[in-house]
Amino acid sequence: MTHLDAREPAGQLEDKWDSFRFDEKLLSPSNKRKFRILVVGTGLAGGGAAATLAEQGYDVYCFSHHDSPRRAHSVAAQGGINAAKNYQEDGDSVFRLFYDTIKGGDFRSRESNVYRLAQVSSNIIDQCVAQGVPFTREYGGLLANRSFGGAQVSRTFYCRGQTGQQLLLGAYAALNRQIARGGGRKGGVTMFYRRELLDIVTVEGQARGIVVRDMVTGQIERYAGHAVVLATGGYSNVFYLSTNAMGSNATAAWRAHRRGAMFANPCYTQIHPTCIPVAGEHQSKLTLMSESLRNDGRIWAPKRKGETRRARDIPESERDYYLERKYPSFGNLAPRDIASRAAKEACDEGRGVGPGGRGVYLDFADAINRLGKDAISERYGNLFEMYQRITGENPYETPFRIYPAPHYTMGGLWVDYHCMTTIPGLFAIGEANFSDHGANRLGASALMQGLADGYFVLPATIMPYLAGQKLSAVDESHPAFKDIEGQVNQRVEKLLAVKGKRSVASFHRELGRLLWTKCGLAREKKALTEAISEVKALRGEFWENVSVPGSSGSLNQALEEAFRVADYMELGELLCRDALDREESCGAHLRTEHQTDDGEAVRDDEDYCYSAAWDWKDEDTPQELVKEELVFESVKLATRSYK
């Protein structure tokens, strides 16, 4: 059986990163120039990495399916980014951020990775400020902070309600500075826009290149390099309806998986508690209302089933502020998994509000009375406007209606301490990997991880890989490229040849509905078993009845979508199998068979204290499960309590 080595440095937790950096083999700037690194993705992780690697002297090729790096999905993050700066003197520290993250993840992540994340968090803020990221400030000119779920300190930095956009513009500016150098021999980054990665090329077992499609001309292209970095984001869109951008996809990660990169913990999918509920069949995506709203808003559902009165007409005594009731010490700031399940429970009991009874209230009446409308509008104005634009309701007057929605995926490509996947030379960073959040991610920690990986971790960990061996000379004329390109072309032809009757979106919608019902907020054996065969059947139908009009040699959005949905059809099955295999509840993964009488998750540390990495076999053989046992030396495994 395959063995996984996380390659963690020896020594005390606090010293691991420093000793790694001291011990690593170095490359001189003149040698770095000789290495071409292919970075796929220009979000916080990819954009940050590409810029930093180029600053350090590597020859960087960077790819994105977007028309501009600045549109990567990171742009949509609203609430903020965590860092253990302790600027508020409220008792924060690297260890506390580390501990909160481990605990928030329900003790299912690797200690050394999480500690490193907390360690570099401070530098991220310094870097961003120096780049000109306009963080919100206090009147004295210093940086402001807010609180996020799962923490009792104020460590979240933010730019109004557009933190992701501003951090991304920072990384984009750094990237632009490198693109401006000219790329190639001149140094800097050579940027390839509107390119979709469709496969990974390995030579002698090492990642040596990629095959992409030029989305304007339809041309299939090959690019060779000494290492490949995937920073391609998460796979929440497997559920069709999610808060992710329409173009977010799992294709890069999935294609890498099929070439030998293990896929870890696919069932750890985060459902965000505060999203605008579904309005109808036509719904194409769900909109997140930032978790920061839970700083001042109070969540409640009517006490009575089938309540028909308007929110404002329901007296205090008939409202159930269920989070405050059940979790008095964290209240409305309970972690996401807990808040999401509590909302589902209220709706399952028939106490939901709005169309279809799938919604609860998030109420600002008290906050407006206490602080005034202006203060609330300064903090959350853009979110209030966005809600009103979408629903036609005014949240200053009537409470927001919210419901949980798929939002973030903790699972992803398995990586070791070096962010390297099980394919040597293939690295994965940002949301695309599984590394830091265990079974549940805390708010404002994804931006932190993306930038930590991109700016600080990967540029340091890729060096020993390149310095430590003599990589053979490989260019695009190597037969491996021809072979993979041929396979990609076949796939294109196959999709176009089906000429069926159903649109790609209709398949995606059906897959999403299936997974959401049977592998969403709560999971149980019978439904998961059914889901596995239903996904298989749907996949079969897809390849027989999908309609992909147009040709391969031009801009073809139906074809782009078809590649992505075809991969989701495979990933969806693994998601269910992983959920079925994990006979415990932890973090975002709730197995209804494993909970207390009052609905709290029951973890099983005896049997499941591991990360599940799935190893691809072939088309007809299911993936093999390989376990990375998790060892906790610095924290005690405890039952999470937010009461």
Add this chain to the structure above:
Amino acid sequence: MNLTLKVWRQPSKSAEGSIQTYEAKDVSPDMSFLEMIDVVNDTLMEQGQEPIAFEHDCREGICGACSMVINGVAHGPNKATTTCQLYMRHFKSGETIYIEPWRAAAFPVLKDLIVDRSAFDRIQQAGGYISINTGCAPDAHTTQVEKDAADAAMSAAECIGCGACVAACKNASAMLFVAAKVSHLGLLPHGQAERKTRVLGMVEQMDDEGFGACTNYGECEAVCPKSISTRYISRLNRDYLTASISSEI
């Protein structure tokens, strides 16, 4: 409700384009404008026809991808609203809606409603950054930033790079975009060292890309989904003048 759509279809950059008519049936007022087009596209695909190509991604008004001229107005009738955040409740049953791409020499059409906005990237590459390598930054609290300056910088930085300002302008000028970018960094203490080279470089690139001159129509601010103020244009002009004069010394 039922609507008639008149949509610009153009197979490729070099092909001729024309307006085609489509019927959108049973449209719900709670649909977004793009969801309405999704439904039309689903039907087209079921019939084996190519869907209407349009750019979109976040569908929440932040990525700047969506870009349609709706009844002659960039992003449609609602103020401070991107196409993706426009909802059908603002239209009436029986209406005919014209949908066209951004029109500007510097934004060539690639297909149907998709245009090439890479000129914006090249303008940013011509100086839209602060030169600081990763790992070289001092502690974030070393420099205090006046709240007013930070707020004004943020208001400029809210630009989503959609290009509606260009599409709305009779001259297809990119001044509001460039002004927002130059001001964001120029208002912050960290952006002072390169303030002059930045404005000169970006304005020069803007001219090279073929964007028109600004003659103060103010259409850009009117359609900007982030309501970016034309006052930033005045600021850009001042910055540009100062930089041109001092660079001659």
